[in-house]
Amino acid sequence: MDTLSSLMPGEAGMVVSIDLGSFTCKLLSLGILPKSRVIMVRRSPFGDAYYIKIENYQMAVRKSEADTIFIRKLL
Amino acid sequence: MSIKTNFRIGIIGNPNSGKSSLFNFLTGLKQDVSNFPGVTIDKRSGTYITKSNQEIELIDLPGTYSVFPNSIEEKIVINILTNESNPFYPDLIVYVADITQLERHLLFATQLIDLGFPMIFVLNMADLVEGKVLNINTSVLSDYLQSVVLVTSVRNGINLITLAESIDDNVTNLRIRPEHKIYELPQKEKDTILRIKEQLNLKSTYLAKLDAHHYQWLSHLTNNQKTLITGIIGKTSFIDIRSQVEEIMERYRDYGPIVKQTVSIPYNANKTATDKIDKWITNRFFGPIFFFAIMLFVFQSIFNWAKVPMDIIEKSFVYASSHLNDTLPASWFSDLITNGLLPGLAGVLVFIPQIAILFFLIAILEETGYMSRVVYMFDGLLQKFGMNGRSMVSLISSAACAIPAIMSARTISNPKERLITIMVSPLISCSARLPVYAVLIGFVVPSTTVFGFLNAQGLAFMGLYLLGILAVLVSGYIFKFIIKSESPSFLMMELPNYKPPLWKNVFITVKEKVFSFIGGAGKIIVFISIILWFLASFGPGNSLKNAEKSASVLSDSLRLSQSERNNLIAAYRLEESYIGKSGKLIEPLISPLGFDWKIGIAIITSFAAREVFVGTMSTIYSIGSDNDTKTVREKMADEIRPGTNQKLYDVKTSMALLVFYVFAMQCMSTLAITKKETNSWKWPIVQFLFMGALAYMGSYLAYHIF
Numbered sequence: 073m074d075t076l077s078s079l080m081p082g083e084a085g086m087v088v089s090i091d092l093g094s095f096t097c098k099l100l101s102l103g104i105l106p107k108s109r110v111i112m113v114r115r116s117p118f119g120d121a122y123y124i125k126i127e128n129y130q131m132a133v134r135k136s137e138a139d140t141i142f143i144r145k146l147l
Numbered sequence: 148m149s150i151k152t153n154f155r156i157g158i159i160g161n162p163n164s165g166k167s168s169l170f171n172f173l174t175g176l177k178q179d180v181s182n183f184p185g186v187t188i189d190k191r192s193g194t195y196i197t198k199s200n201q202e203i204e205l206i207d208l209p210g211t212y213s214v215f216p217n218s219i220e221e222k223i224v225i226n227i228l229t230n231e232s233n234p235f236y237p238d239l240i241v242y243v244a245d246i247t248q249l250e251r252h253l254l255f256a257t258q259l260i261d262l263g264f265p266m267i268f269v270l271n272m273a274d275l276v277e278g279k280v281l282n283i284n285t286s287v288l289s290d291y292l293q294s295v296v297l298v299t300s301v302r303n304g305i306n307l308i309t310l311a312e313s314i315d316d317n318v319t320n321l322r323i324r325p326e327h328k329i330y331e332l333p334q335k336e337k338d339t340i341l342r343i344k345e346q347l348n349l350k351s352t353y354l355a356k357l358d359a360h361h362y363q364w365l366s367h368l369t370n371n372q373k374t375l376i377t378g379i380i381g382k383t384s385f386i387d388i389r390s391q392v393e394e395i396m397e398r399y400r401d402y403g404p405i406v407k408q409t410v411s412i413p414y415n416a417n418k419t420a421t422d423k424i425d426k427w428i429t430n431r432f433f434g435p436i437f438f439f440a441i442m443l444f445v446f447q448s449i450f451n452w453a454k455v456p457m458d459i460i461e462k463s464f465v466y467a468s469s470h471l472n473d474t475l476p477a478s479w480f481s482d483l484i485t486n487g488l489l490p491g492l493a494g495v496l497v498f499i500p501q502i503a504i505l506f507f508l509i510a511i512l513e514e515t516g517y518m519s520r521v522v523y524m525f526d527g528l529l530q531k532f533g534m535n536g537r538s539m540v541s542l543i544s545s546a547a548c549a550i551p552a553i554m555s556a557r558t559i560s561n562p563k564e565r566l567i568t569i570m571v572s573p574l575i576s577c578s579a580r581l582p583v584y585a586v587l588i589g590f591v592v593p594s595t596t597v598f599g600f601l602n603a604q605g606l607a608f609m610g611l612y613l614l615g616i617l618a619v620l621v622s623g624y625i626f627k628f629i630i631k632s633e634s635p636s637f638l639m640m641e642l643p644n645y646k647p648p649l650w651k652n653v654f655i656t657v658k659e660k661v662f663s664f665i666g667g668a669g670k671i672i673v674f675i676s677i678i679l680w681f682l683a684s685f686g687p688g689n690s691l692k693n694a695e696k697s698a699s700v701l702s703d704s705l706r707l708s709q710s711e712r713n714n715l716i717a718a719y720r721l722e723e724s725y726i727g728k729s730g731k732l733i734e735p736l737i738s739p740l741g742f743d744w745k746i747g748i749a750i751i752t753s754f755a756a757r758e759v760f761v762g763t764m765s766t767i768y769s770i771g772s773d774n775d776t777k778t779v780r781e782k783m784a785d786e787i788r789p790g791t792n793q794k795l796y797d798v799k800t801s802m803a804l805l806v807f808y809v810f811a812m813q814c815m816s817t818l819a820i821t822k823k824e825t826n827s828w829k830w831p832i833v834q835f836l837f838m839g840a841l842a843y844m845g846s847y848l849a850y851h852i853f
Contacts, residue, residue: 093388095637096388097213097215097392097395098217098639101212101215101254101395102640102641105396114430116431117431117432117527117528118526118528119527121524121526123425123523129247129641129643131641132522132638132639134637137637
């Protein structure tokens with residue numbers, strides 16, 4: 073399945089599941105939940121972090137964090 | 148007159164909920180910042196006075212997302228909230244949630260209700276964009292939480308009086324809510340949790356669940372209780388993280404409909420102001436350029452705006468010192484005041500304008516939301532060097548002073564990244580190095596123009612800053628492999644909407660930083676100045692008397708004027724004092740770098756504060772008083788290396804000395820702060836040694852290259 077990291081800037085996806093790990097609770101409490109709509113807005117200057125949009129707010133995540141979030145691409 | 152009470156209110160909420168603004172509103176300027184016992188996490192408390200003149204203690208607890216913590220700060224909050232006998236345990240919680248983020252911000256509140264706290268739930272319009280029409284209905288939420296729900300806007304002063312009334316009402320007749328459970332334990336966990344509740348004799352079931360999750364680090368549990376919990380859990384299939392995740396999901400599912408009935412925000416497909424700004428500001432290419440432009444502006448402002456107040460502070464100390472010199476009877480005590488204590492105080496106070504301006508500008512960048520963009524942009528780069536995006540704030544602050552920089556490393560949650568940030572920050576050239584650079588660059592670099600518009604000396608200044616930055620990256624890279632850490636490192640964070648700064652918040656931050664600088668560095672600088680004064684004013688046996696005598700004889704034979712004679716005596720006395728002796732003692736150690744014992748003295752005295760170098764040089768070269776026409780720079784420039792007719796401050800030596808000042812850890816106050824922040828003697832010692840080694844090798848190289 074695709075992860076959040078596979079989205080190109082401008083693409084959107086719907087969260088399907090999150091890998092169980094030490095970040096999971098933090099991701100959930102930040103509002104990244106199954107069925108949330110995520111938009112990949114842009115990548116950071118050094119390429120290691122993503123600027124994403126969820127519902128009505130913005131977040132920054134590292135690639136390693138985005139790799140634990142599985143999504144279905146939305147067209 | 149107000150009456151003191153034991154009542155305590157905790158202001159709690161997620162980060163970026165407007166929690167601290169509300170705290171600032173309720174307490175005014177009656178705030179006190181200290182540390183939580185044993186850890187260097189800011190504890191902000193203040194006093195709130197009710198209508199009936201009762202004094203209530205208000206605590207602004209660090210922003211927290213849930214009872215399942217990810218940082219030291221969040222762990223402190225959970226330690227407080229799970230222990231009724233904790234000295235900061237609140238009687239009432241004022242929970243602040245951003246109205247536009249209710250779904251996320253409600254999570255922690257429901258957990259606190261399950262812990263049994265009385266609560267006033269505040270829906271704050273932190274940065275409500277104009278034109279966004281909200282339909283708000285608080286009654287459903289109020290029923291769900293069994294608590295008062297209020298809609299306020301701290302920024303626009305809406306409904307704050309109602310909030311105050313509600314607090315007053317709760318203080319006078321605190322309603323004990325009948326146990327109200329929002330979260331029902333899943334069947335498979337019930338046995339385990341209820342057994343813990345029974346065995347530990349706990350009031351709430353949910354508290355038993357938290358004990359089960361966090362027993363390893365909860366500070367109020369005794370070893371016996373921990374063994375008891377381990378025993379109970381060991382016999383079941385209770386899986387820690389899975390249970391936490393299931394709980395969070397269940398809560399979201401349960402209150403989802405409540406959120407929808409409380410606030411409806413019409414969906415707006417248009418780009419918001421934040422979207423439009425971030426398109427440029429966080430752009431992969433323009434973002435970093437914009438950041439460097441802002442930094443350039445920040446440093447220009449520090450040096451331009453601070454110049455006048457710094458001059459005033461310096462001049463008033465010179466005036467006070469000479470005035471006291473004339474009026475006080477000559478004794479060692481008046482000498483201690485005029486030549487030890489006053490210059491020491493001046494050395495502290497002179498940095499306040501720069502620190503205040505730097506933190507004024509940084510506070511604005513934080514308040515508007517820009518700083519979190521900086522963290523996002525530079526996280527990837529700094530991770531390669533053992534730090535994270537948050538370290539950028541410390542590194543920027545270091546250019547003014549390493550002390551507040553090391554203190555700002557507190558916001559870094561990973562202990563390894565925080566430690567590396569603390570260790571390398573002092574390598575950034577701070578403002579105390581500037582006067583030293585200015586004097587020495589004068590010997591090495593002519594004030595000519597290169598490429599038609601750049602000043603060669605200005606370029607040299609820039610080179611020294613770059614050398615410091617390079618050292619930060621290299622040593623960060625090395626520390627990354629030396630320091631071990633188990634804790635996971637993460638970035639995930641909100642990028643809050645841009646908003647105009649609240650000036651009250653900015654002002655309070657600046658005030659806090661300045662006071663912590665005075666408290667942290669001030670005492671040590673003054674203390675060291677007094678020791679140095681002692682070492683420079685006394686010598687073994689009769690050596691000082693003899694030095695005075697031979698200087699008098701010499702000046703008689705040279706027919707020097709009165710002031711020249713005084714200066715010569717001062718120079719001879721310094722040479723024979725304890726400090727002069729120690730300068731000579733370390734001469735063999737520093738002669739490979741091209742330094743003589745006079746430079747040795749200056750290096751030793753620099754430990755109080757680096758800029759003392761210039762003052763010491765002026766004493767050694769016996770100038771500084773009355774009618775002397777030669778400046779310290781000219782005197783130093785004339786100095787001849789003994790036994791040769793080469794200039795002592797030739798390019799080689801000056802370069803070596805410059806490199807030495809870029810790298811060396813010559814600041815007692817910074818070491819003291821490192822000790823305080825890392826809570827160990829090990830790290831300041833490591834810091835002193837690695838920076839010293841870097842300085843020694845760097846100077847050696849510079850001396851042999853040039």
